Amino acid sequence: MHGKQVRLERIVNRESGRTVIIPMDHGMTLGPIPGLSDMKRAVQLVADGGANAIVEHKGMVEPGHRRSGRDVGLIVHLSASTAMSHDPNQKVLVCTVEEAIRLGADAVSIHVNLGARTEPEMLRSAGEVSNTCMTWGMPLVAMMYTRGEKVADSFDAKYVKHAARVGAELGADIVKCVYTGNTETFREVVEGCPVPVVIAGGEKMETDRDILEMVAGSLEAGGKGVSIGRNAFQHKRPDRIVAAISSVVHDGASPEDALKFLQSG
Secondary structure: OHHHHHHHHHHOOOOOOOEEEEEOOHHHHHOOOOOOOOHHHHHHHHHHOOOOEEEEOHHHHHHHOOOOOOOOEEEEEOEEOOOOOOOOOOOEEOOOHHHHHHOOOOEEEEEEEEOOOOHHHHHHHHHHHHHHHHHHOOOEEEEEEEOOOOOOOOOOHHHHHHHHHHHHHOOOOEEEEOOOOOHHHHHHHHHOOOOOEEEEOOOOOOOHHHHHHHHHHHHHOOOOEEEOOHHHHOOOOHHHHHHHHHHHHHHOOOHHHHHHHHHHO
């Protein structure tokens, strides 16, 4: 498993043991939304801000590759669906671990929606991907969400901690899930998951303070970082917000200090 550890250190800060991941795979689901029309520029901005890694679909690796500037880890996303689908919650595999290796990926990611009608198929695919990752020493990031008729509130800790645990049970090296809204309940999620947990950013938030306080709250609960997309690449200054988030994640800056830094630029 030495190869897996080497690759993990390309997407996780060695000193802090935490990570700032910027998912940029939204074009598959939503099309060329603001912030992602020019992939090379989008990647450049978040890399300049100090992101540890980005998430892209296989076809965006070349358009987003800059050939200059600060290095950033590459996570190739294997799952997909579109907003036009009859069932957008059904994620199917559109890339393999072997393809990701050929593209130079440092890790791969999958998306599973627990509670969806197609949950069994997604779990089966995740298990197969996990097995292949173990074969090749490729880190696996599992994006675990709860979306379905039996899920009354997808932010409820009882659902989120179950989702995070499923990701670990499947063999993921990092689990991504939503923040439950406060440190106390998110601690339940982290304590029930034996692998590092990072929070999703979700829909565009109202204020920068909201973002930074959410990040700090998750870290206080034992989280190991963030996987924030729209609240980063759609920000008026993506480089500055990523730098502010990174200061909280890696340097222990308070939300207030990070906000002062952000507003000073």
